[in-house]
Amino acid sequence: MTEVSAAGQGVERQYATHLAQGRFMIQQCAACARHVFPPRELCPHCDEDQLAWVAPSGQGTVYSTTTVARKAEAGGDYNVALIDLAEGVRLMTCVAGMDPATVCIGMAVRTQVGEGKDGPRVVCVAIAGSQG
Amino acid sequence: MNYRHLRGKTAIVGVGHAGLGEAPGYNDMELLTRAAHAAVKDAGLRMQDIDGIATSSVSASMWLMSVVETLGVRPTYIDGTCLGGSSFMSYILAAAHALESGQCNAVLVCYGSAQRTSALGRGVITNARKVLDPQPYEAPYEPMNPPSSYALAARRHMHEFGTRREHLAEVAVAARAWARLNPEAYSRDPLTIEDVLAARRVSDPLTVRDCCLVTDGGGAFVMTRADRAAALKQKPAYILGSATAVWNRQISCMDDLTVTAARQSGALAFDMAGCKPADMDVVQLYDAFTINTILFLEDLGFCAKGEGGAFVSGGAIAPGGRLAVNTNGGGLSCVHPGMYGVFLVIEAVRQLRGQAGARQVADAHLALAHGNGGTLSSQSTVILGTADTL
Numbered sequence: 001m002t003e004v005s006a007a008g009q010g011v012e013r014q015y016a017t018h019l020a021q022g023r024f025m026i027q028q029c030a031a032c033a034r035h036v037f038p039p040r041e042l043c044p045h046c047d048e049d050q051l052a053w054v055a056p057s058g059q060g061t062v063y064s065t066t067t068v069a070r071k072a073e074a075g076g077d078y079n080v081a082l083i084d085l086a087e088g089v090r091l092m093t094c095v096a097g098m099d100p101a102t103v104c105i106g107m108a109v110r111t112q113v114g115e116g117k118d119g120p121r122v123v124c125v126a127i128a129g130s131q132g
Numbered sequence: 133m134n135y136r137h138l139r140g141k142t143a144i145v146g147v148g149h150a151g152l153g154e155a156p157g158y159n160d161m162e163l164l165t166r167a168a169h170a171a172v173k174d175a176g177l178r179m180q181d182i183d184g185i186a187t188s189s190v191s192a193s194m195w196l197m198s199v200v201e202t203l204g205v206r207p208t209y210i211d212g213t214c215l216g217g218s219s220f221m222s223y224i225l226a227a228a229h230a231l232e233s234g235q236c237n238a239v240l241v242c243y244g245s246a247q248r249t250s251a252l253g254r255g256v257i258t259n260a261r262k263v264l265d266p267q268p269y270e271a272p273y274e275p276m277n278p279p280s281s282y283a284l285a286a287r288r289h290m291h292e293f294g295t296r297r298e299h300l301a302e303v304a305v306a307a308r309a310w311a312r313l314n315p316e317a318y319s320r321d322p323l324t325i326e327d328v329l330a331a332r333r334v335s336d337p338l339t340v341r342d343c344c345l346v347t348d349g350g351g352a353f354v355m356t357r358a359d360r361a362a363a364l365k366q367k368p369a370y371i372l373g374s375a376t377a378v379w380n381r382q383i384s385c386m387d388d389l390t391v392t393a394a395r396q397s398g399a400l401a402f403d404m405a406g407c408k409p410a411d412m413d414v415v416q417l418y419d420a421f422t423i424n425t426i427l428f429l430e431d432l433g434f435c436a437k438g439e440g441g442a443f444v445s446g447g448a449i450a451p452g453g454r455l456a457v458n459t460n461g462g463g464l465s466c467v468h469p470g471m472y473g474v475f476l477v478i479e480a481v482r483q484l485r486g487q488a489g490a491r492q493v494a495d496a497h498l499a500l501a502h503g504n505g506g507t508l509s510s511q512s513t514v515i516l517g518t519a520d521t522l
Contacts, residue, residue, distance in 0.1 A: 121272035
């Protein structure tokens with residue numbers, strides 16, 4: 001096979017490898033300096049293929065949130081939220097460790113790597129004292 | 133860029149549907165075939181006259197070939213693009229180009245789904261799609277899609293503009309009031325704002341009454357050039373303007389959850405048609421969820437951004453209101469077999485023909501139909517008019 005990229009594998013696999021090792025990583029473009037998430041092969045802002053993995057600050061704000069109704073025997077209601085990270089990218093995640101109905105837009109959160117049903121995933125916890 | 137030269141050059145000349153609501157014992161293709169036959173017959177044509185086919189399925193990636201095989205046609209024009217629910221409206225501009233260039237003479241747009249009564253459970257289909265069309269950056273959080281994505285948009289709209297839970301309910305109540313005038317609608321029981329608020333929670337702030345129906349149904353329409361349309365059986369519904377816009381797939385990749393690509397598709401369609409929102413006599417908006425109607429009224433220019441909640445208040449889009457919206461009862465109360473777009477076009481055409489019975493909007497000359505697909509991902513706008521709008 002001819003070489004596709006210096007990394008030798010696609011960004012989805014690279015992202016998953018970082019996550020499996022307990023690291024939540026996003027990308028930053030060496031050409032335009034903007035951050036990128038979800039991971040991509042090309043920068044969607046400037047079209048260059050110079051995206052490098054960087055560890056985000058982990059600081060974020062809830063952009064929107066929903067409580068998904070689920071029967072108690074299946075685990076009960078749970079949160080799904082969109083978080084805007086300080087680096088200017090958005091991700092879907094779950095605000096954990098609190099009543100899902102009390103998660104609100106504007107709330108300050110930080111990311112951490114948690115264990116999901118099918119493997120590691122990024123979850124968020126509220127930063128103490130944040131009321132959105 | 134504009135396509136003004138295509139304004140009024142083609143028309144919808146036949147519409148048909150089959151198995152609306154529940155059609156136990158039928159499969160997707162059988163419902164599509166019955167609807168296609170009804171549409172071709174309505175146009176006063178034969179299936180042998182069809183030389184263009186546009187269709188798609190949310191499950192079968194090579195669906196178009198099966199449709200061609202089943203109908204026994206030999207098309208010179210084919211479009212199998214799948215943009216979710218708006219697909220069937222996205223076909224219209226491309227078909228207008230193909231008809232005008234002479235590539236084909238009669239395009240059949242057709243769809244069928246037996247999702248409600250299918251022996252194959254919806255859970256099986258949902259799980260298969262997760263494997264074949266993965267979204268690895270959303271799936272770990274188990275959004276109950278599509279409702280959760282629309283719930284996130286609704287919540288953000290409420291936060292930014294003070295849109296209230298009751299405003300969302302108004303949309304469902306108005307759709308039901310229209311459905312009660314439509315004997316073909318699936319849900320015709322009375323519905324109040326209180327009923328919507330008290331209904332089973334799905335994904336906050338949406339309850340089950342904020343979510344579209346899950347029905348069976350097939351729908352189809354036929355397009356030809358305007359010169360030929362005038363000689364056919366039915367009063368033509370001319371294509372005055374149309375455009376499609378896609379900005380993202382996943383809700384997490386949508387820049388602003390309160391602004392959809394309908395802003396782009398609507399502006400292009402109105403530009404092509406040479407008219408404005410206030411000119412529309414009847415409006416069909418893809419109401420998979422109650423927030424959709426509010427977003428599309430804003431993004432298409434019927435009201436300012438953020439004012440959709442107030443716009444729909446007090447029965448304003450119900451029968452007798454200021455704007456006739458979703459006159460068949462919409463996806464919320466009439467029919468919603470997986471992808472609903474084709475039914476928006478059918479209802480717009482019937483209103484322009486004056487064939488809508490008790491729900492007929494008086495003196496309807498201009499109609500807008502707007503489709504949505506995915507999770508607010510694809511948007512497609514069509515403006516139709518009677519002969520006196522040419």
